Amino acid sequence: MAQKLIVVTGASTGMGASAARELARQGFHVLAGVRRDRDADAIRTTGVEPIMLDITEPEQVRALAARVTDDPRPLHALVNNAGIQVNAPVEALPMAQWRWVFEVNLFGHIAVTQALLPALLHGRGRVINISSIGGKAAMPTYGAYAGAKFALEAVSDALRREIAPLGVQVVVIEPGGVRTEMAARGIATANRLAAQMTPEQDRRYGSLVQATNTLMATGTASGVTADAAARVIAKAVTTRKPRTRYTIGRDAALITRLTRILPDRTLDRVIAANLRRHHPKSATA
Incomplete structure (x- = not known):
């Protein structure tokens, strides 16, 4: 494993950072994608080499591909982990935000995958796409985020069926609540977007936004740790015959089952x- 490379995008904090450290601990050399110098300094350690990577910037994606190509070690896995959470009602979310969510949570992953597929094919590696339970069930105000994750699930299925005969495996990981900074950032973004709603939109959706924010905070607080999530990612990377999908957390496992058996x-x-339990009392009185 010490002679193999792993690329982990979105490795500044949370699951990405924990996965990079766990895979380095298991003996891989990890190229950890970060966006700021201070994040690079924080994650740099034995076996973890930070690399500046914004997956929406073509030049940085090309630089990553060149770094991998120039390394004599084979690329064992690409972990597409980078992502943002933007929550707002479908009606109220500006189109620029819709496009940005898909740019980061879908198109950026496709760009990195395309750039690294030659190396993955050469090394008979694997692609690990970090989706979400939101890729199975779309909560209110999660239209953009879940839409991108649903699309990532579909792209993963297509890619798996295209490159499995060529020796490259594709695995989807669907986390539920994980105790990372992403939820807090998502809540802050949701509140900022809610403040921009028109008075009519606020009357329609204001209490719903508050309820989903509270539910998100509650689910995150009771979720698994980033280190526990990283161990699932590492399992998908190292298992000789991985499953096509893994869930992280009991909530993810439960919701996945419910979507299979319950009518819409x-x-x-x-x-x-x-959600009703989390609405502001004045809205439910």
Whole structure:
């Protein structure tokens, strides 16, 4: 493993940083994608080589591909982990934000995958796409985020069926609540976007936004640690015959099962009832 490379995008904090450290601990040389010098300094350690990488910047993606090509060690896995969370009602989210969510959470992953596929094919490696339970069930205000994750699931299925005959495996990982900074950033973004809603939109969705924010905070606080999530990612990277999908956390496993067995209207009622407990009291009185 010491003679093999791993690329982990979005490795500044959270699951990405923990996965980079865990894979280095297991003997891989990890190229950890970060966007700031201070994040590079924080993650640099034995086996972890930080590399400046914004997956939406073509020049940085090309530089990553050149770095991998110039290394004599084979590329064992690409972990597409970078992402942002932007929550707002479908009606109220500006189109520029819709496009940015898809740029980061979908198109950036495709760009990195395309750039590194020659090396992955040469090394008979694997692609690990970090999706979300939001790629299975779309909560209210999660239209853009879940939409990108649903699309990532579909792209992963297509890619798996295209390159499995060529010796490269594709694995999807679907986390539920994980105790990282992403949820706090997502809540802050949701509040900022909510403040930009029109008065009519605020009357329609204001209490819903508050409820989903509270549910997100609660789910994150009770979720698994980033280190526990990293161990699942590492398993997908190292297992000789990995499953096509792994969930992280009991909530993810439960929701995945519910989406398989419940009719849409029943699932709607389950989600609505769960959210109702988190609406501001003045809105439910």
